[in-house]
Amino acid sequence: MNTSISGFSKLSKSEKIDWIVTTYFTNQEDAKNTLKQYWNSDSKLQQLHDEFIENTITNYYLPFGVAPNFLINGKLHTIPMAIEESSVVAAASKAAKFWLDRGGFKAEVLSTTKIGQVHFMFHGNAETLKQFFDTVKPKLFADAKSITENMEKRGGGILDIELRNKTKDLDGYYQLHATFETLDAMGANFINSCLEQFATTFKREAMLFENFSEAEKQIEIVMSILSNYVPNCIVRAEVSCPVKELSDSKNIDPEAFAQKFVQAVNIAEIEPFRAVTHNKGIMNGIDAVVLATGNDFRAVEAGVHAYASRDGQYRSLTHAKVENGLFTFWMEIPLALGTVGGLTGLHPLVKFAMELLHNPSAKELMEIVAVAGLAQNFAALRSLTTTGIQEGHMKMHLMNILNQFNATDKEKIAIIHHFKTHVVTHRAVVEAIEAIRQ
Numbered sequence: 001m002n003t004s005i006s007g008f009s010k011l012s013k014s015e016k017i018d019w020i021v022t023t024y025f026t027n028q029e030d031a032k033n034t035l036k037q038y039w040n041s042d043s044k045l046q047q048l049h050d051e052f053i054e055n056t057i058t059n060y061y062l063p064f065g066v067a068p069n070f071l072i073n074g075k076l077h078t079i080p081m082a083i084e085e086s087s088v089v090a091a092a093s094k095a096a097k098f099w100l101d102r103g104g105f106k107a108e109v110l111s112t113t114k115i116g117q118v119h120f121m122f123h124g125n126a127e128t129l130k131q132f133f134d135t136v137k138p139k140l141f142a143d144a145k146s147i148t149e150n151m152e153k154r155g156g157g158i159l160d161i162e163l164r165n166k167t168k169d170l171d172g173y174y175q176l177h178a179t180f181e182t183l184d185a186m187g188a189n190f191i192n193s194c195l196e197q198f199a200t201t202f203k204r205e206a207m208l209f210e211n212f213s214e215a216e217k218q219i220e221i222v223m224s225i226l227s228n229y230v231p232n233c234i235v236r237a238e239v240s241c242p243v244k245e246l247s248d249s250k251n252i253d254p255e256a257f258a259q260k261f262v263q264a265v266n267i268a269e270i271e272p273f274r275a276v277t278h279n280k281g282i283m284n285g286i287d288a289v290v291l292a293t294g295n296d297f298r299a300v301e302a303g304v305h306a307y308a309s310r311d312g313q314y315r316s317l318t319h320a321k322v323e324n325g326l327f328t329f330w331m332e333i334p335l336a337l338g339t340v341g342g343l344t345g346l347h348p349l350v351k352f353a354m355e356l357l358h359n360p361s362a363k364e365l366m367e368i369v370a371v372a373g374l375a376q377n378f379a380a381l382r383s384l385t386t387t388g389i390q391e392g393h394m395k396m397h398l399m400n401i402l403n404q405f406n407a408t409d410k411e412k413i414a415i416i417h418h419f420k421t422h423v424v425t426h427r428a429v430v431e432a433i434e435a436i437r438q
């Protein structure tokens with residue numbers, strides 16, 4: 001079947017839906033109803049969501065949960081989390097409660113520098129290019145003034161611009177490597193606007209630079225774009241307590257637990273297959289808060305994983321040690337987050353999440369997000385090194401299995417009661433449903 005279409009973007013929402021359902025679906029009414037049941041009855045709210053992206057045909061719900069009892073730098077938080085996976089919110093909540101009784105989490109922003117680059121090709125004399133750069137650098141700042149003025153008033157702006165020679169890696173390739181302070185904004189628009197202005201100024205001034213030959217004046221700008229790799233925008237989160245306080249169950253010996261926990265982290269530091277899963281568990285917490293607060297989780301994911309492989313091997317983002325009877329578990333990660341701009345002032349649930357978090361600055365949000373990641377990793381490793389992950393995970397997943405089998409409320413109550421004393425597996429749940437239905 002030929003399913004291409006020209007001018008799709010110009011169709012109305014209902015015309016788009018008509019085309020989709022007639023082209024791809026056998027039961028067109030069913031397909032339409034599936035889309036429509038997620039529309040909001042408040043047409044203004046629906047329009048707001050329609051206009052977040054392009055070609056919107058419906059809304060895609062994710063559960064929005066909360067994890068209470070997070071004591072961070074002495075202040076209590078209830079953390080909002082948007083995520084589809086069962087047991088993540090429970091795990092974060094459990095870790096928060098555990099550390100609440102042990103002094104809570106400490107978090108600190110170590111640096112906040114963001115990066116952007118103008119990538120260009122130049123096939124002339126590198127020394128002359130350097131001369132040109134030194135001459136034009138003040139003009140790069142001056143021409144971007146209209147963009148940077150407000151940011152500078154608030155204390156941010158362009159920190160520096162460097163010329164970087166990358167010709168060893170790619171013939172003729174150079175960069176304007178610029179650093180920025182964007183305060184409470186994630187900064188993507190600000191940085192990209194500055195970079196595009198640098199590129200315009202750079203190209204224009206090259207044409208006028210007397211020491212360039214005619215060929216050298218033809219600098220080719222390839223692209224101007226921020227980097228989502230922000231190794232100088234780092235936050236540290238940490239928990240620590242005496243080893244002897246590390247158990248909240250008589251089945252767990254604190255010394256043995258601490259030792260096994262540190263081993264588990266050490267394995268993730270040297271074994272990439274384990275490190276990826278270990279870090280995925282950290283991202284369970286990070287992504288959920290990043291999404292709930294309307295931030296760009298793709299940017300965060302890309303940057304965090306690049307950081308995890310900064311020495312050439314993919315490694316654990318968290319670290320753990322026992323020294324002089326003290327257990328310490330910590331993480332340093334790059335996070336470029338915003339609490340103004342983007343969706344933060346638009347999406348009603350993002351506004352709710354921000355208020356729930358006491359309207360944090362970007363730095364405070366970095367701390368909260370890092371703590372959610374550390375807590376998640378603590379909970380996962382605690383399960384992995386004691387009961388195994390399936391016990392708690394399946395306990396939380398029970399409701400999904402029951403819903404798959406359209407269990408009634410009465411059946412759910414009976415089966416949840418049954419599994420208080422039995423191990424949850426998919427098969428055991430199916431058998432329990434069958435037994436009840438007989």
Ligand code: HMG
Pocket residue numbers: 085086087088089090091092093094095097277278279280281282284376379380381383384389391392393395396
């Ligand atoms: P539990 O000890 O059976 O829970 O743990 P509990 O019923 O005794 O309750 C203790 C506390 O846990 C509660 O305190 C809550 O804070 C929380 P309370 O509220 O009663 O004062 N809690 C809940 N919160 C909300 N809703 C619930 C709920 N149940 C408990 N229904 C738990 C159960 C799942 C928390 C535990 O087994 C756990 O932390 N497991 C780890 C789960 C996990 O990591 N899930 C992520 C998905 S698996 C994955 O993708 C990552 C992984 O591969 C990463 C890696 O390999 O490193 C594992």
